[in-house]
Amino acid sequence: MGRSRSRPVRLVASDIDGTLLGDDAAAARFRSTWEALAEGERPLLIYNSARSSEDILSLVDANLLPAPDYVIGGVGTMMTEGRMRTRMEAFIEELGPALDPAAIAAIIGSIEGAILQVAADQNPHKASWHLHDAEQERIHDIAARLRSAGLDVKLIYSSRRDIDILPRTGGKGSALAWICRELAVDLDEVVVAGDTGNDLEMFEMPLVRGVVVANALAELCRVVAQDRRHYLARASHADGVIEGLRHLGVVR
The missing domain is CATH 3.40.50.1000 (HAD superfamily/HAD-like)
Structure with missing residues (x-):
């Protein structure tokens, strides 16, 4: 090229x-x-x-x-x-206000296979979990559950493993x-x-x-x-x- x-x-x-x-x-x-x-x-x-x-x-x-x-x-x-x-x-x-990690954990922590990442991978505007080999439909469902809970956040899934919850502006x-x-x-x-x-x-x-x-x-x-x-x-x-x-x- x-x-x-x-x-x-x-x-x-x-x-x-x-x-x-x-x-x-x-x-x-x-x-x-x-x-x-x-x-x-x-x-x-x-x-x-x-x-x-x-x-x-x-x-x-x-x-x-x-x-x-x-x-x-x-x-x-x-x-x-x-x-x-x-x-x-x-x-x-x-970025706006910090996330509510307890509210996020109440949703993602109840999902089979979801594991909270180590403390070093968290910050006030980032809540991170592992969920291996999740299909796109399952990720869409998790995002919908976060919205239904009134959380104005963005969900990014990558490496068929990492769930990152960020502010909408992140x-x-x-x-x-x-x-x-x-x-x-x-x-x-x-x-x-x-x-x-x-x-x-x-x-x-x-x-x-x-x-x-x-x-x-x-x-x-x-x-x-x-x-x-x-x-x-x-x-x-x-x-x-x-x-x-x-x-x-x-x-x-």
């Missing part, structure tokens, strides 16, 4: 686990490739992950990933400036759209990368271009495969991200 002739890329937002991480050698190649870009010319780099912001930044401290400009954590419920590492309170206010796409508005970056100047269903919101943002790594799960691939804005990489993990960024002219 040849390079895209779309607008230059000003911002790259990437998932971490299964996308930039999963192959240590590939992750090292991504870090060196990114850091080789001239600092004044490289796009802004945002990590957009289910991990907490602190956990994401610990990967940077361990030299597994290049330093980001911003970090979006908790499936779009946390945001941190990357250099000074200050929490972006304006975004947290945008999610990876909503958080990325917010920071793009704050930075005055147009969506057709944005590239996203991911591998699972919790990345789908980013790919569904209008005008955004995406890179789907070769190891991506069907829950993402089947939705974005027919959209010509997005690049389906032949390589897996970080090598796939590099391949996509090369296709888009961001790296050589």
